[in-house]
Amino acid sequence: MTLAKALTIAGSDSGGGAGIQADLKTFQELDTFGTSVITALTAQNTLGVHGVFPQTLEAVEAQLDAVLSDIGTDAAKTGMLFSAEIITLVARKLRQYEVKRLVVDPVMIAKGGASLLQEEAVQALIKELLPQAMVITPNLPEAAKIVGCEEPQTLAEMKEAAVKLHQLGPAYIVLKGGHLPSGPAIDLVYDGHELHELETERIATKHTHGTGCTFAAAIAAELAKEAAPLEAIQTAKAFITAAITHSLAIGGGIGPTNHAAYRRLAGEA
Ligand SMILES: Nc1ncnc2c1ncn2[C@@H]1O[C@H](COP(=O)(O)OP(=O)(O)OP(=O)(O)O)[C@@H](O)[C@H]1O
Numbered sequence: 001m002t003l004a005k006a007l008t009i010a011g012s013d014s015g016g017g018a019g020i021q022a023d024l025k026t027f028q029e030l031d032t033f034g035t036s037v038i039t040a041l042t043a044q045n046t047l048g049v050h051g052v053f054p055q056t057l058e059a060v061e062a063q064l065d066a067v068l069s070d071i072g073t074d075a076a077k078t079g080m081l082f083s084a085e086i087i088t089l090v091a092r093k094l095r096q097y098e099v100k101r102l103v104v105d106p107v108m109i110a111k112g113g114a115s116l117l118q119e120e121a122v123q124a125l126i127k128e129l130l131p132q133a134m135v136i137t138p139n140l141p142e143a144a145k146i147v148g149c150e151e152p153q154t155l156a157e158m159k160e161a162a163v164k165l166h167q168l169g170p171a172y173i174v175l176k177g178g179h180l181p182s183g184p185a186i187d188l189v190y191d192g193h194e195l196h197e198l199e200t201e202r203i204a205t206k207h208t209h210g211t212g213c214t215f216a217a218a219i220a221a222e223l224a225k226e227a228a229p230l231e232a233i234q235t236a237k238a239f240i241t242a243a244i245t246h247s248l249a250i251g252g253g254i255g256p257t258n259h260a261a262y263r264r265l266a267g268e269a
């Protein structure tokens with residue numbers, strides 16, 4: 001039996017709801033073989049980030065070479081990259097190994113406010129990684145940082161930001177509207193020609209830790225299985241909506257989403 005292969009390059013979340021842990025659970029649920037490159041360890045739980053321990057460039061490079069020189073991958077996803085140096089290294093290695101189906105989730109700040117990307121690394125992200133991405137998945141604050149504008153508050157402002165993001169080189173922009181002040185959870189998809197709105201009802205739960213990671217990992221898993229980008233994004237939206245609908249009240253703070261919900265619901269249908 002063969003399985004499509006998906007690689008996550010991200011930070012470890014000891015709490016299991018975001019980062020590498022969310023990505024690998026998502027890969028598994030979507031029938032792909034997951035591999036990982038850990039860029040930083042975080043001591044994290046539902047109450048917040050209690051410590052960030054970046055890995056050395058040597059450690060990140062050795063993991064990338066170990067996975068890509070032997071196992072290879074059909075798609076990759078980046079999450080927390082922490083520094084400009086790690087971004088430069090990851091971009092170079094993805095080019096060297098000709099990884100074409102790349103999803104970049106430009107993780108900057110955790111829900112609790114902890115910084116997961118150094119301020120000066122944003123330029124490296126823009127120059128080195130975004131141009132080689134097939135799909136990028138910024139949330140509204142991340143889009144504002146990348147484009148250098150105020151945070152979009154309306155659908156019209158989201159559309160403007162999506163067009164500017166596309167000019168930076170990624171083939172598909174998925175601008176996530178989870179942070180919109182009210183109304184449904186609308187994500188905008190823009191491929192340089194057409195704008196699509198993916199809309200779901202806003203689910204009333206505080207347990208949304210790791211939504212962004214899980215969504216981007218689901219896109220990568222579907223791309224690994226050779227889904228077309230728009231199709232991959234639509235399946236990922238269904239996956240994250242199920243995961244949020246059945247989110248888990250674990251711990252005393254913001255609990256994680258339920259990665260098993262999508263498959264379970266499909267089994268019951
Ligand atoms: N309350 C909600 N109800 C329904 N969908 C939601 C809700 N919150 C977020 N989403 C959806 O979840 C996905 C992730 O979006 P979000 O804007 O939360 O990402 P993010 O801020 O990057 O996540 P993270 O906080 O993990 O970094 C998007 O498809 C978004 O529309």
Ligand SMILES: Cc1ncc(COP(=O)(O)O)c(N)n1
Nearest residue numbers: 011012018019110111209210
């Ligand atoms: C290692 C890691 N990567 C990404 C996130 C973002 O997820 P969230 O904004 O839901 O905390 C996180 N908290 N930790």
